[in-house]
Amino acid sequence: MRQKSKNKRIAIIGAGLGGLCLAQGLKKNGIDCVIFEKDSAINTRSQGYRIRINGPGREALKECLPEHLYTLFLDTCAASYNGMNVWTTNLEPSPNKLVDSWSDGVKDMPDLKPNRLTLREILLQGLQEQISFGKELTGWKEPGTGETELSFADGSLYTADLVVAADGVHSKIGKEYCKDVKINTGNITIYGRTFYTYNTRKDIALELQQGTSVILHNRFSLIVDSMVFDYSKRNQFRNILSPVSDYFYWAFIGNPQAFGVAPADFYNLSTEEIFSCIHKATQHWHPKLKTLFEYADKPSLSMTPIRSSLPKEKWNSGNITALGDAVHTMSPAGGMGANTAFIDAGLLAANLSKALLNNTIISTAISDYEEKMRVYSNEAVEISLQGGEILHGNHKKQN
Numbered sequence: 197m198r199q200k201s202k203n204k205r206i207a208i209i210g211a212g213l214g215g216l217c218l219a220q221g222l223k224k225n226g227i228d229c230v231i232f233e234k235d236s237a238i239n240t241r242s243q244g245y246r247i248r249i250n251g252p253g254r255e256a257l258k259e260c261l262p263e264h265l266y267t268l269f270l271d272t273c274a275a276s277y278n279g280m281n282v283w284t285t286n287l288e289p290s291p292n293k294l295v296d297s298w299s300d301g302v303k304d305m306p307d308l309k310p311n312r313l314t315l316r317e318i319l320l321q322g323l324q325e326q327i328s329f330g331k332e333l334t335g336w337k338e339p340g341t342g343e344t345e346l347s348f349a350d351g352s353l354y355t356a357d358l359v360v361a362a363d364g365v366h367s368k369i370g371k372e373y374c375k376d377v378k379i380n381t382g383n384i385t386i387y388g389r390t391f392y393t394y395n396t397r398k399d400i401a402l403e404l405q406q407g408t409s410v411i412l413h414n415r416f417s418l419i420v421d422s423m424v425f426d427y428s429k430r431n432q433f434r435n436i437l438s439p440v441s442d443y444f445y446w447a448f449i450g451n452p453q454a455f456g457v458a459p460a461d462f463y464n465l466s467t468e469e470i471f472s473c474i475h476k477a478t479q480h481w482h483p484k485l486k487t488l489f490e491y492a493d494k495p496s497l498s499m500t501p502i503r504s505s506l507p508k509e510k511w512n513s514g515n516i517t518a519l520g521d522a523v524h525t526m527s528p529a530g531g532m533g534a535n536t537a538f539i540d541a542g543l544l545a546a547n548l549s550k551a552l553l554n555n556t557i558i559s560t561a562i563s564d565y566e567e568k569m570r571v572y573s574n575e576a577v578e579i580s581l582q583g584g585e586i587l588h589g590n591h592k593k594q595n
């Protein structure tokens with residue numbers, strides 16, 4: 197297809213989920229762009245394991261991806277089940293309320309559960325020549341010509357007509373240009389995985405071996421997702437997808453003090469020390485639930501503070517914009533961060549494509565995107581905070 201953007205240099209900062217989805221959406225409309233990614237390769241850093249994709253996120257992916265990649269995404273997701281189980285720590289059904297934005301059992305189709313690296317590898321297909329790895333954006337200048345001069349940590353420069361910051365939670369453009377203010381909620385998430393083996397199948401409760409389970413506790417909760425893949429479909433794409441094997445994804449979300457640690461001290465703990473906190477906090481839990489951590493894949497353990505953007509006000513639109521966590525960070529409790537990044541990517545790709553096709557003013561396309569994005573992302577941040585209230589509220593009475 198003819199490249200319609202031959203006179204427009206579009207630079208995307210960050211080859212994460214949102215940035216790659218935007219690049220795919222532009223490519224589908226015949227629009228060229230370049231992507232600058234700080235990491236040296238797609239798989240140099242763990243960014244989590246499973247990710248829940250809801251209806252609107254799925255629609256946005258469908259809009260942006262070519263059909264064969266969207267089909268590959270569907271074929272490589274872990275098995276989904278209708279219904280999400282809420283348990284007490286003793287593995288008895290809990291009467292507690294679920295997080296509304298999780299659509300298992302609520303809508304016609306349950307959330308999809310791709311392995312995060314697999315999804316990123318799918319999003320990367322066909323874009324390899326457009327990505328420069330090892331390029332950390334350090335600054336930008338607008339010399340008044342309508343262009344933006346980007347500078348990178350390695351000393352290199354790039355001049356763009358349009359810049360989209362998709363560089364995640366620490367984005368400088370998100371903070372300084374789009375005036376995004378992120379606060380630390382004081383809560384954390386600790387997550388990891390436990391592989392399916394003969395022993396884990398035998399010793400982990402059967403209830404946890406299908407679908408999604410939520411265990412609500414006092415000031416923190418645990419989410420467990422069984423990630424069981426259909427290898428017959430996946431194996432045909434061995435050359436482009438890194439191998440995976442079935443696993444339990446688990447994530448605690450809540451107040452660090454519930455693990456017996458002051459928030460400031462948490463980040464100095466070793467993996468062993470964190471596991472020891474987990475063992476202590478779950479010592480009275482059902483034995484077939486605790487085994488999840490006894491058999492855990494130790495190197496998979498990660499921890500991150502939960503940040504949340506304040507409601508966004510309008511800023512002056514120009515030839516720089518942002519999407520995803522760069523401009524709206526939200527608690528993972530709602531399972532909406534990546535989904536909202538995909539919605540951004542879909543909308544921005546559609547607006548830019550229309551403007552470039554019809555030769556209309558690009559800044560109008562951007563301001564229309566920003567206007568809409570501020571509304572739905574403010575809502576998503578709020579829903580995610582409410583999800584957090586459910587997950588790290590006080591459930592002692594119900595339990």
Ligand SMILES: Cc1cc2nc3c(=O)[nH]c(=O)nc-3n(C[C@H](O)[C@H](O)[C@H](O)COP(=O)(O)OP(=O)(O)OC[C@H]3O[C@@H](n4cnc5c(N)ncnc54)[C@H](O)[C@@H]3O)c2cc1C
Binds near residue numbers: 534
């Ligand atoms: C434990 C956990 C579970 C989650 N589960 C879900 C879920 O189930 N569903 C959901 O919708 N969301 C979930 N989220 C949120 C989701 O992960 C994020 O919202 C999503 O990754 C945001 O995508 P992004 O493209 O904006 O940013 P990212 O995916 O963070 O990508 C940013 C990219 O920019 C690069 N970068 C950073 N700085 C620079 C720089 N200066 N120059 C160049 N490149 C740079 C990074 O290396 C990275 O590749 C979860 C988050 C966590 C922590």
